[in-house]
């Protein structure tokens with residue numbers, strides 16, 4: 422693997438000539454070794470601009486003690502995080518580190534503890550992004566786990582609590598570093614990684630793009646993108662929808678015809694693919710999209726999908742990104758495996774996250790919304806601001822199969838409780854039944870209508886979301 426040097430990484434991240442380095446002269450108090458170029462104790466910190474907006478950075482240098490974090494290296498990192506907080510601007514960590522510096526012992530651990538504390542202080546106030554650029558272990562993966570978005574580079578980045586050598590010594594498990602913590606594992610199975618790229622060059626392009634959707638801090642709204650002069654009603658939006666209710670289709674085709682051209686930025690693309698999440702723009706206004714993906718597991722909710730949605734909704738609520746939820750859901754996935762792993766606990770996260778969110782929340786019921794999953798996915802009862810449905814979509818306590826199973830077990834007949842959304846509209850659960858081609862226009866109307874929405878902060882320390 423060819424590593425880029427820190428100066429090249431910083432150059433690729435920022436607008437040309439905008440970077441200003443801070444605390445370049447800091448050195449380790451313990452390791453003033455003649456054999457090593459101490460080089461700012463192995464981390465470059467500073468600030469610069471991304472598309473003209475201020476962003477702070479720290480960039481670890483693997484060539485100095487494997488990028489490991491000692492006392493002063495850590496002090497530089499939390500100093501730059503502090504400056505980011507005061508400036509109310511995002512912080513990006515370019516991480517390439519073997520974790521706590523063995524030679525500095527508990528001083529290194531103490532420094533990590535202070536960084537974790539600062540990560541939590543920043544959480545929900547400024548966006549925090551971690552870009553993993555090598556084999557990272559210990560504290561070098563715990564700090565990213567506390568941040569909002571983790572980027573990895575294929576076959577270059579790895580993340581593990583303990584590296585392969587220690588794993589083998591302790592448990593006898595012999596495994597290579599890519600299998601233990603590569604981008605494939607973390608983007609498809611663990612869910613730790615939010616965005617992957619094939620090369621370092623591409624990862625910086627993707628980070629810059631993500632920044633374009635985010636406000637500088639929780640007091641601001643996301644920046645408005647290029648305004649498209651005419652709002653074209655999309656005639657094509659319904660064409661990907663099959664006639665039959667149980668046939669599959671690709672929700673991404675619907676998302677693409679709802680949002681501005683090429684504006685959809687998907688998050689956790691390869692993890693829990695039964696739901697799709699990401700940022701996009703509608704007439705230049707940044708929105709978050711949450712959608713079921715009928716193509717995978719019929720779009721039903723399982724544990725990973727619940728975690729994926731809940732964390733994203735909470736991020737959007739922190740940073741004032743309106744949430745548009747596209748619902749086509751048969752329910753939660755039933756069965757022993759999901760119950761054993763705690764679908765109750767994980768599914769509850771979606772309920773909590775939507776109910777707690779005070780940002781603008783819009784729902785569109787595309788085809789069906791059954792049972793608990795209907796309630797969970799930003800229903801009116803949970804606090805949606807505006808719920809729309811396409812004609813003939815169904816809202817019901819459960820799907821037909823579930824009802825039939827219950828009927829066959831009981832002597833008294835159960836009445837089929839499926840209702841068309843016209844009835845849901847009559848009960849006030851749906852604000853408006855719209856034609857598919859009206860969707861983009863109406864979402865835009867509601868975004869503008871709720872542009873000034875604010876809700877007072879709740880008078881409590883914090884809630885207790887199920888984790």
Ligand code: HXC
Nearest residue numbers: 486487489519520521522523533556558559560583584587
């Ligand atoms: C000091 C370290 C270091 C560390 C690497 N180096 N990690 N020095 N402290 N934590 C040094 C190596 O000694 C070596 O120095 C140089 O960096 C390059 O390392 P290599 O091992 O040769 O590189 P590579 O083969 O690419 O392997 C990278 C690695 C491996 C996978 C990261 O170095 C590794 O497993 N390191 C230890 C990882 C670990 O277990 N960290 C946990 C720390 S505890 P020379 O002089 O030989 O070139 C922790 C807890 C924090 O972080 C608190 C959490 C709550």
